[in-house]
Amino acid sequence: MRASAALLLLLALAVPARAEDSRFAGDWSGTYVCTQGSTGMNLRLRPQGDGRLSGVFHFFPLASNPQAAEGCYEIATTPDGDTATITAGRWLMHPPNYVTVDLDAELDEDGTLFGQVIGPGCTLFAARRAAPRNLPAACGAVVSTR
Numbered sequence: 001m002r003a004s005a006a007l008l009l010l011l012a013l014a015v016p017a018r019a020e021d022s023r024f025a026g027d028w029s030g031t032y033v034c035t036q037g038s039t040g041m042n043l044r045l046r047p048q049g050d051g052r053l054s055g056v057f058h059f060f061p062l063a064s065n066p067q068a069a070e071g072c073y074e075i076a077t078t079p080d081g082d083t084a085t086i087t088a089g090r091w092l093m094h095p096p097n098y099v100t101v102d103l104d105a106e107l108d109e110d111g112t113l114f115g116q117v118i119g120p121g122c123t124l125f126a127a128r129r130a131a132p133r134n135l136p137a138a139c140g141a142v143v144s145t146r
Helices: 002-014 019-024
Strands: 026-034 037-047 053-060 071-077 083-093 102-107 113-118 124-129
Touching: 019 102, 026 113, 037 071, 037 124, 053 083
Parallel strands: none
Antiparallel strands: 026 037, 026 124, 037 053, 053 071, 071 083, 083 102, 102 113, 113 124
């Protein structure tokens, strides 16, 4: 029994943690621009234990653009250094006439997550680390691993 415990400890120490997990994991808050105009966004990314992250993309209207809708969908990524393509999954709360978008993301030196929004009529996004926010109940669903 002691040999088994020692072997497990040795294996745990021999497998390095993926630094990318901790750099991209967490809650992010910012804005992005698509055809509906400037829109608020919250990203929630959680490690899946194998280098992958999964979570939720939540978007909402800003005071400067109150006609934007609110919605959310699952997201997943496998970061590569300071970059990651965050890929859209299934809708959790789907407003009419909206499509999911992917993000080509980078982390800069000051901790800003920024990049290109990949979708029709979309341009850029930027987000900063944020304290966990209460999301609508539909968006707070447990996300599946991919």
